[in-house]
Amino acid sequence: SAVISQKPSRDICQRGTSLTIQCQVDSQVTMMFWYRQQPGQSLTLIATANQGSEATYESGFVIDKFPISRPNLTFSTLTVSNMSPEDSSIYLCSVTGQYFGPGTRLTVL
Amino acid sequence: AQSVTQLDSHVSVSEGTPVLLRCNYSSSYSPSLFWYVQHPNKGLQLLLKYTSAATLVKGINGFEAEFKKSETSFHLTKPSAHMSDAAEYFCVVSRYSYSGGGADGLTFGKGTHLIIQP
Numbered sequence: 114s115a116v117i118s119q120k121p122s123r124d125i126c127q128r129g130t131s132l133t134i135q136c137q138v139d140s141q142v143t144m145m146f147w148y149r150q151q152p153g154q155s156l157t158l159i160a161t162a163n164q165g166s167e168a169t170y171e172s173g174f175v176i177d178k179f180p181i182s183r184p185n186l187t188f189s190t191l192t193v194s195n196m197s198p199e200d201s202s203i204y205l206c207s208v209t210g211q212y213f214g215p216g217t218r219l220t221v222l
Numbered sequence: 223a224q225s226v227t228q229l230d231s232h233v234s235v236s237e238g239t240p241v242l243l244r245c246n247y248s249s250s251y252s253p254s255l256f257w258y259v260q261h262p263n264k265g266l267q268l269l270l271k272y273t274s275a276a277t278l279v280k281g282i283n284g285f286e287a288e289f290k291k292s293e294t295s296f297h298l299t300k301p302s303a304h305m306s307d308a309a310e311y312f313c314v315v316s317r318y319s320y321s322g323g324g325a326d327g328l329t330f331g332k333g334t335h336l337i338i339q340p
Contacts, residue, residue: 144326146327146328154332155312155330155331155332155333156266156312156328156330157330158327158328158329161326161327171327205265205266207328211256211268211271212268213265213266214265215265216265
């Protein structure tokens with residue numbers, strides 16, 4: 114199994130600003146995944162982040178809105194850019210497709 | 223493309239009675255299937271997973287699921303419900319089989335809210 118931590122655990126942000134979420138894993142992994150869980154909804158895959166290459170985004174998600182970095186095999190960041198209230202969600206990172214971090218609860222005012 | 227359909231948005235059972243949460247899947251590949259549980263304001267917890275080995279999969283907390291290819295189903299069951307089982311349950315499919323060493327993003331069902339009546 115993998116132990117995954119995320120920072121921040123929660124944040125309240127103003128519309129138009131950006132927030133960068135960090136994901137740290139206790140072991141080296143090839144693929145990391147970012148998900149969004151909107152209030153009362155299921156999880157939706159945003160993108161897949163491989164170390165050393167550009168992230169692959171799912172339909173409906175674009176790099177300008179959700180830029181992702183993957184500088185090494187244990188770390189990734191997801192930025193939510195130019196936020197609006199519709200971006201209020203829990204953002205989760207995942208590794209090996211099975212293990213999930215605790216999530217970052219984002220509220221946009 | 224893969225997808226999952228959770229047939230019930232809410233299930234209510236009495237404590238001590240059996241639990242059945244239904245899930246049908248669609249996949250172009252031999253799928254890997256998972257059940258996750260999410261308690262209120264808590265993170266996701268993996269209950270069990272199917273990766274093309276035994277079709278009856280035993281998980282944590284007394285849950286189990288049976289993979290039925292002919293019915294494209296992966297229903298979750300528990301013989302006796304406990305109050306602590308009240309939570310949201312997600313059926314999930316992956317594009318690749320983990321037993322083959324691959325890994326890919328997951329597609330989540332819409333969730334089933336399990337209510338336990340005292």
